[in-house]
Amino acid sequence: MAPRVLKVEGLRKRYGTTEALKGVDLTVERGELVGLLGPNGAGKSTLVKIACGLVNATGGTASIDGALGYLAELFRFPDWATADEVLTLHQDLARSDGGAQERSRLLETVGLGGESGRRVGTMSKGMQQRLGLAQAMIGRPAILLLDEPTSALDPAGRRLVRDVLEGLRADGVAVLLNSHLLSEVELVCDRVAIIAHGELVAAGTPGELSTAGGVEVETADGTRNWPDATRDDVPRIVRELVEAGEQVYGVRVLRSTLEDAYLEAVGE
Numbered sequence: 001m002a003p004r005v006l007k008v009e010g011l012r013k014r015y016g017t018t019e020a021l022k023g024v025d026l027t028v029e030r031g032e033l034v035g036l037l038g039p040n041g042a043g044k045s046t047l048v049k050i051a052c053g054l055v056n057a058t059g060g061t062a063s064i065d066g067a068l069g070y071l072a073e074l075f076r077f078p079d080w081a082t083a084d085e086v087l088t089l090h091q092d093l094a095r096s097d098g099g100a101q102e103r104s105r106l107l108e109t110v111g112l113g114g115e116s117g118r119r120v121g122t123m124s125k126g127m128q129q130r131l132g133l134a135q136a137m138i139g140r141p142a143i144l145l146l147d148e149p150t151s152a153l154d155p156a157g158r159r160l161v162r163d164v165l166e167g168l169r170a171d172g173v174a175v176l177l178n179s180h181l182l183s184e185v186e187l188v189c190d191r192v193a194i195i196a197h198g199e200l201v202a203a204g205t206p207g208e209l210s211t212a213g214g215v216e217v218e219t220a221d222g223t224r225n226w227p228d229a230t231r232d233d234v235p236r237i238v239r240e241l242v243e244a245g246e247q248v249y250g251v252r253v254l255r256s257t258l259e260d261a262y263l264e265a266v267g268e
């Protein structure tokens with residue numbers, strides 16, 4: 001079994017009378033990309049902040065094996081700082097000795113090559129978010145905790161971040177990704193955990209969470225549905241149609257999306 005880089009056990013957090021986390025268990029292994037999903041206020045950011053040591057748990061534990069990189073949900077770098085200065089500051093904080101080479105490599109990785117002298121105050125939101133991702137990767141952490149890292153990004157930027165995350169996974173880095181973008185999570189994550197009202201309500205691979213959704217056949221008479229059929233039923237369905245003299249133009253095995261599974265799990 002791959003080593004666990006993040007281990008969350010029975011994690012609880014109370015803010016005054018609000019129970020933000022009610023005993024959550026979660027693990028992320030080396031080289032694994034895990035999506036943490038849930039409605040607004042579910043406790044996702046709280047879990048990540050506890051794992052970073054920014055917030056104290058009320059009960060349970062969250063332990064990280066190795067160095068961590070963190071991109072906060074609501075972050076703000078100083079307007080006057082250049083991209084290079086922001087990364088230099090974080091190299092100092094992370095005690096990274098990567099120097100100018102690490103900074104330019106990371107800026108290149110997030111599509112900001114050639115922008116090292118640009119001031120944060122002149123950057124678009126999406127550029128700032130990509131700078132934030134570069135900052136989180138300083139010092140080659142064992143795990144990245146990314147709290148909605150693509151919320152400000154355009155489709156090309158999201159694709160870029162997805163490619164970066166896949167590169168990290170290939171390098172054995174663990175990633176916990178908070179997101180509301182289910183299609184993105186479905187594309188990139190190995191495993192998904194869904195929390196609602198501070199409790200884990202579903203977990204598994206995107207494939208495990210999205211269930212069979214029937215079979216659709218396109219014939220000369222139009223599209224026909226077999227809602228309870230699975231892939232195994234396709235040969236029989238096609239044979240029966242052909243024997244009945246129908247023309248078959250296409251067959252689709254349908255699956256519910258992660259979005260369907262999510263909405264069911266959170267009860268909406």
Ligand SMILES: Nc1ncnc2c1ncn2[C@@H]1O[C@H](COP(=O)(O)OP(=O)(O)OP(=O)(O)O)[C@@H](O)[C@H]1O
Pocket residue numbers: 015016018019020038039040041042043044045046047073
């Ligand atoms: N510092 C705080 N003081 C009091 N309550 C807080 C604090 N931080 C979070 N909460 C509450 O804890 C609960 C969980 O919040 P959290 O930010 O972890 O949710 P989230 O899942 O990240 O939501 P979102 O999708 O909106 O980012 C919410 O009810 C929130 O109002």
Ligand SMILES: [Mg+2]
Pocket residue numbers: 044045046073147
């Ligand atoms: Mg949040």
